[in-house]
Amino acid sequence: MSVIKTFGKYRNLLIELIKKDIKLKYRSSYLGVVWTLLEPLLTMLVLTLVFSAMLGKGTRDFPVYILTGRLVYSFFSNGTKAALRAVRANAGMIRKVYVPKYMYPFASVLSGYVIFLISLIVLAIVALVRGVYPTLQLLWILIPLGQVLLMTTGVGMILATMAVFFRDVEYLWGVALMLIMYASAIFYQVKDVVSPTNAWIFKLNPLYAVIVNFRNAVFGQAPDFSAMWYAFGFGAVSMVLGVFVFYKKQDKFILYL
Amino acid sequence: MEEKNVVSVKDLGVKFHLSEQKVDNLKEYVIRIVKRQMRYKEFWALRNVSFDVKKGERVAILGLNGAGKSTMLKVIAGVLKATEGKVSRSGVLVPLLELGAGFDLQYTGAENIYLYGAMLGYSKAFLKEKYDEIVEFSELGDFIHVPLKNYSSGMRARLGFAIATLVEPDILILDEVLSVGDVQFRKKSENRIKEMFDKGITVLFVSHNLVQVRSLCTRAIWLENGHVVEDGPVDEVTAHFEEKVTK
Numbered sequence: 001m002s003v004i005k006t007f008g009k010y011r012n013l014l015i016e017l018i019k020k021d022i023k024l025k026y027r028s029s030y031l032g033v034v035w036t037l038l039e040p041l042l043t044m045l046v047l048t049l050v051f052s053a054m055l056g057k058g059t060r061d062f063p064v065y066i067l068t069g070r071l072v073y074s075f076f077s078n079g080t081k082a083a084l085r086a087v088r089a090n091a092g093m094i095r096k097v098y099v100p101k102y103m104y105p106f107a108s109v110l111s112g113y114v115i116f117l118i119s120l121i122v123l124a125i126v127a128l129v130r131g132v133y134p135t136l137q138l139l140w141i142l143i144p145l146g147q148v149l150l151m152t153t154g155v156g157m158i159l160a161t162m163a164v165f166f167r168d169v170e171y172l173w174g175v176a177l178m179l180i181m182y183a184s185a186i187f188y189q190v191k192d193v194v195s196p197t198n199a200w201i202f203k204l205n206p207l208y209a210v211i212v213n214f215r216n217a218v219f220g221q222a223p224d225f226s227a228m229w230y231a232f233g234f235g236a237v238s239m240v241l242g243v244f245v246f247y248k249k250q251d252k253f254i255l256y257l
Numbered sequence: 258m259e260e261k262n263v264v265s266v267k268d269l270g271v272k273f274h275l276s277e278q279k280v281d282n283l284k285e286y287v288i289r290i291v292k293r294q295m296r297y298k299e300f301w302a303l304r305n306v307s308f309d310v311k312k313g314e315r316v317a318i319l320g321l322n323g324a325g326k327s328t329m330l331k332v333i334a335g336v337l338k339a340t341e342g343k344v345s346r347s348g349v350l351v352p353l354l355e356l357g358a359g360f361d362l363q364y365t366g367a368e369n370i371y372l373y374g375a376m377l378g379y380s381k382a383f384l385k386e387k388y389d390e391i392v393e394f395s396e397l398g399d400f401i402h403v404p405l406k407n408y409s410s411g412m413r414a415r416l417g418f419a420i421a422t423l424v425e426p427d428i429l430i431l432d433e434v435l436s437v438g439d440v441q442f443r444k445k446s447e448n449r450i451k452e453m454f455d456k457g458i459t460v461l462f463v464s465h466n467l468v469q470v471r472s473l474c475t476r477a478i479w480l481e482n483g484h485v486v487e488d489g490p491v492d493e494v495t496a497h498f499e500e501k502v503t504k
Contacts, residue, residue, distance in 0.1 A: 013375035020372060024363050096358030097376050098335035168283045251338040255273060 006100055013099060017107030021082075022114060036118045040071055044126070047187050061219070064132045067123050068215045069186035072144070075116035076152050076207055077177050082108035083156025084163045084170060091257040101250045102243075105160040109153050127218060135220035143228060144214040150235035151206060157242030161249050164256050184208045203227075206234035261347075263428055263459045264310040264333060268342035271303045271328055271483075302328040303483040306342070312427075315460040317470040317491060319498050320480035326463045329480070330430050333461065348427025348459075351377070356417030366401040366408070366416055367392075373420050387423055395419040396442070411439060418446055425453060432463045467495050 026032045044067045052062050083105040087094070090104045127133075163169045183205040185193075190202050202208045209227035216223050303325045310316055318326045331337040332344055334352040359376040360369050370391055374384040392401050395415040405413060431450070454460065454473070464470055470477065470491065477494035479487045487494050 009378050010375070012379070012381050015381075016372050016375040020361060020364065020368075023368075024361070027363065093359045093376065095336065097352065099376055166283045166286065172283075254337055 010100055010103060014103055014107055014110070017103060018111040018114065021107060021111035025111075025115075033118075036115050037122050040067065040074070040119050041122050041126070043070060044122075051187050061127075061130050061132050064123070064127050064130050064218065065189075065215065066187050067126055068218055069184060069211050071116065071119055071123060072148055072211050072214055073181055073184050073186055073207065075112055076148060076155075077181070079109045079112040079116075079152040080156045080159055080173065080177070081170075082112055083153070084159040084173060086156075087160045087164050087253060088257065094257060095254060101253060102157070102246060105156050105246075106153070109149070109156050112152075113149055123218070132219060137220045137222065138217050140223045141214060141217035143223070144210045144217065144231070147228075147231045147235050148207075148210045148214075150239050151210070151231070154235060154238030154240070154242040157246045158238065161242075161245045164249070164253050180205060180207055184211055186211075203230075206231050209234075261312050262309045263312045263314075263348060264344075264346045264461070266309070266329075266333070266342070266344050267307050269303055269306040269329070269332065269339050269344060270301060270341040271325075271332060271337065272340040273300045273302055274298070301483050303332070303480075306480075306483070306485055308478060308485065308488055310459055310461070312459055313457045314476055315454065315462065315474040317462045317464065317474040317477040317495075318480060319467075319470070319477055319494065321502070324480040325483040326480055327432060328483075330432055330461060330463060334430055346428060349424065350428040350430065351421055351424070351426035352430040353418070353421055353432065356414045356421065358417075360405055360413065360417070362406040363404055365404050366395075366397055369405055369416065370420060373417070374423070377421065379423070391416075391419045391423065394445075411442070415442055422446075422449055422453070425456060426458060428459045428461070429453060430461045433465070467499060471495055 022033075026035055029035060031038065044063055047066045047070070048063045051066070086104040086108040087101065093099065094101060094104075159169060159173055183201055184207050185202060190199055194201065209224075209231035212227045213223050213231070215221075306325075306329065318329065320326050328337065330352070332339050333346065334350065336352075359373045361372060364372060367388075370388060371381065371384055375381070392398075395401075395412075395418070397412060397416060400408065400412065408416075429450075460474070462470065462474055474491045476489065477487075477491045477498075478485060479494050479498050487497055
């Protein structure tokens with residue numbers, strides 16, 4: 001159908017927008033793209049220092065545990081936040097030039113995804129240094145990697161649509177993200193912080209379901225299939241819903257920008 | 258019917274909601290929904306507008322400020338959706354609505370060529386091929402590698418014009434852009450547009466300069482409060498329009 005034809009025509013634009021996001025993000029800094037590696041490394045050091053040195057909970061592979069959680073969470077968090085702002089940030093263009101509008105949130109999420117994939121290099125290095133070696137289970141990593149992209153895009157599209165009509169969404173989402181962060185067990189083990197009866201809080205969080213399998217793959221453990229299905233279900237539903245509301249409302253955007 | 262309709266507008270209507278106060282936060286919205294105070298003032302920017310443009314026609318759209326000229330061009334360009342009626346067009350359309358609307362100020366001129374070009378739907382290979390031509394036409398020289406935030410507005414407009422007029426469109430939409438840059442560049446851009454005219458492209462032109470309208474266009478449509486007042490040969494319509502406005 002014509003949707004595919006239009007996408008083909010504007011594919012070049014999507015690439016240009018992704019490039020722009022990445023280039024401009026690091027343009028005025030001296031270290032440039034090196035920050036994609038340095039930033040997660042430094043936060044990991046801080047978190048490791050706080051949680052292992054101060055609370056005395058460190059094992060040798062604890063940094064790897066933190067890093068896996070943090071990388072996935074920060075892609076989700078940055079990606080959804082960028083998508084949320086995408087339509088409004090490009091208001092000037094939307095008002096003047098016709099371009100399929102979903103390009104803007106898509107480009108925001110995808111540029112974040114590229115940065116996320118680059119930062120996996122840090123994870124690989126830290127894992128090797130800390131004695132976490134790859135096994136065949138590592139192949140499973142492709143699934144959480146796909147799921148987090150699906151989820152971020154879907155949720156991002158919903159938020160982008162809502163943010164056009166209600167500016168409050170941005171602040172509300174900031175609070176929600178904090179909740180999601182604590183329910184993602186980034187810098188602690190679930191069994192350390194909650195009693196088994198309350199573990200459902202984590203089970204409910206689809207992002208945690210992604211992180212669980214991401215970690216399993218890295219640490220060479222078998223995947224948790226129920227978490228995998230849950231994450232996939234949530235991702236698919238949010239994507240369908242996101243595309244639907246965006247598509248339904250996109251003609252009204254220009255009246256509210 | 259020997260010539261094909263390139264643009265066809267049928268019973269076009271565009272409605273805006275002007276809510277008395279702008280409600281853009283959730284609390285207000287909920288309160289108003291509950292109190293049933295979500296009242297909008299409806300405003301039809303365009304209503305019952307119909308016309309066809311044949312290939313090679315150059316149509317001026319006349320009207321005072323707020324008559325609906327820009328709204329109409331936006332609908333034809335596809336930026337704004339019609340509330341009712343139908344707009345169809347065929348062929349490549351280049352909107353010179355506001356030059357350089359898709360530019361990023363942090364980006365250099367060279368990078369913006371690729372960005373803005375992509376926004377107009379050109380491929381990377383095509384832009385690469387035309388890169389030198391754009392730089393030459395826009396007369397930016399070494400400034401092409403400087404971020405756009407350091408450009409003057411004339412320089413920005415020149416770059417925008419050079420990129421937008423890269424391909425020969427079938428339909429060209431001009432919204433008061435023939436007054437770009439200094440005298441020299443204006444001459445150059447007018448020549449480029451005239452060249453396109455000679456090749457028989459279709460033009461939709463908005464301008465308050467009636468002298469320019471008469472020299473460039475063959476037909477004129479006069480809009481007032483979102484309705485078509487008159488549609489006919491350019492000399493007749495501009496004469497009536499002038500009479501009415503200066504009265």
